[in-house]
Amino acid sequence: MTDLTEALRSSFVGVFMRDNPDLFPAMEMAHFVGLSILMGAMIVIDLRILGALTNVSYRASFKLIPVAIAGFLINLISGVAFICTNPALYLTNWAFWLKMGLVVLGGLNALWFTFAEHGKLSALPDDARAPAVARFMAFASLLFWVLVLLLGRLLPTFASVAGG
Numbered sequence: 408m409t410d411l412t413e414a415l416r417s418s419f420v421g422v423f424m425r426d427n428p429d430l431f432p433a434m435e436m437a438h439f440v441g442l443s444i445l446m447g448a449m450i451v452i453d454l455r456i457l458g459a460l461t462n463v464s465y466r467a468s469f470k471l472i473p474v475a476i477a478g479f480l481i482n483l484i485s486g487v488a489f490i491c492t493n494p495a496l497y498l499t500n501w502a503f504w505l506k507m508g509l510v511v512l513g514g515l516n517a518l519w520f521t522f523a524e525h526g527k528l529s530a531l532p533d534d535a536r537a538p539a540v541a542r543f544m545a546f547a548s549l550l551f552w553v554l555v556l557l558l559g560r561l562l563p564t565f566a567s568v569a570g571g
């Protein structure tokens with residue numbers, strides 16, 4: 408773990424972030440914009456699949472997928488910048504690892520949707536109910552991203568508990 412910590416700390420991103428301390432709050436602002444964009448798009452897409460927002464067609468809601476991807480990429484970039492600035496604060500923090508596990512689950516769930524369900528749902532008439540597997544996936548998606556958001560907010564709190 409110390410090798411990983413040192414590798415992240417001495418990385419170009421880590422050195423650059425610590426040499427420019429105003430970048431950290433700028434990354435925090437970017438992280439909030441990213442999560443707002445991601446959550447906003449996912450809530451519309453997942454609620455549509457779950458049978459709410461029926462005045463919005465499946466295909467119209469899926470037009471938000473690139474928006475969700477953009478939000479996720481903003482959070483990935485700003486999140487990596489946070490970690491490289493002070494890796495010891497996060498790599499020793501169980502809430503951080505739980506959050507990263509949920510980010511991976513959320514990502515795998517999104518890949519499953521893209522390759523297994525997206526085509527079928529796009530072909531559905533708008534008054535048709537989505538198949539149970541797609542509704543399960545939409546519920547799981549909402550659960551994963553809300554937990555990621557809550558764990559993200561609690562990260563600094565758990566860091567102090569973990570003695571970071």
Ligand code: HEM
Pocket residue numbers: 435438442445446479482483485486487489490497510552553555556557558559560561562563
């Ligand atoms: C994609 C990979 C992501 C990484 C590597 C990451 C990493 C981090 C890190 C290290 C922090 C702590 C920053 C600090 O010390 O102030 C943080 C904060 C946070 N993250 Fe993420 N995150 C990611 C994605 C997300 C996503 C997808 C969401 C929401 C859906 C999210 C929501 C939050 C929130 C709410 C905070 C608290 C910000 C604060 O109050 O200062 N993160 N994230």
